[in-house]
Amino acid sequence: MAELILDSVSQSYGTRKIIADLSFTLPEGAIGCLLGPSGCGKTTALRCISGFEPIQSGEIRIGGEVVSRPDWMLAAEKRRVGMVFQDYALFPHMTVSANVGFGLRSQSKAARQARIDELLVLVGLSGHAEQFPHQLSGGQQQRVALARALAPRPRLILMDEPFSNLDVELRERLSIEVRDILKREATTALIVTHDQNEAFALADWVGVMHEGRIQQWATPYNLYHEPANRFVADFVGQGALVTGEVINDHQVEIELGVLNGHIPVECGDTGCDECVRSCHVDVLLRPDDIIHDDDSLMLAEVENKAFRGAEFLYTLKLPSGQRALSLVPSHHNHAIGERIGIKLAVDHVVAFRRE
Ligand code: ADP
């Protein structure tokens, strides 16, 4: 395990810049996630870190050691980095046990067997040691792939869309299991995904990527509640933007009332250092920012509803015609077209300057 630092890393294929100025610090033992839409450069970033791709500017350091800089890179096999791929890439003619022990061939037979046993217990596959990959489910195969990557005790584990071949329900369970396994091995890990739920379930730190750049590197909580710009606000979580006007450095007025910010109102958009009085902004309202209250005199019309089991996600039409979302306990089953009482419960004001 070791700290991973990317410092202003850029990479191009020919003249086309794929990643630009990529910087983040993943502390030792932490789990990080690069989250972004397909084609934004996530796999390319992992290939640079694992040593399969040269970089054109900046520096990559693992455990304080420079492993990549322009015109020089430490060979992939010398980086002590473990990889887990989307398609597991297990050796089909080797047993589970032989797959896990693959990277341990230089060790004594006893030491090797002890490490294999330990890892099979860790990933919950002790009873499957002599089976072959095709006899296992997709989720079990992915756990074998993780055990194989962990076996030589790498300084860093990299995983590229590790759950994308699995069905949704299994993905969520496996995300939690993998987090638990990585934490018990105290491994630093960087995982790439386009699935926000996966990133939130797995990671201590998430970097939202768009067009080769990190838009924000933060905890899942801060990404959701304090998105740095419109892209992050839109990509992470659900929500709606409503128009507002800045009153002073900690208050914004929207049609439902005045919002008080715990932090000064600063929109993340470039070209705006600080919002000033009368600045026109768009205010982000998350579904948990609007609470349904039958006794409230403030009304909104139910325009649409989605049943989520414990909750309904209502799309509400506000008096001005703007839309907002609200999560409501599902025993409040209101009809489309009905006007229901609402009130605001906004903890963090997120506003972006309106052009
Ligand atoms: P992601 O993993 O986020 O989906 P990738 O890192 O795979 O994105 O790809 C980022 C961009 O780089 C894409 O536009 C892709 O077409 C391009 N790209 C990836 N690999 C190569 C390559 N070997 N040569 C040229 N372009 C590539």
Ligand code: MG
């Ligand atoms: Mg990819």
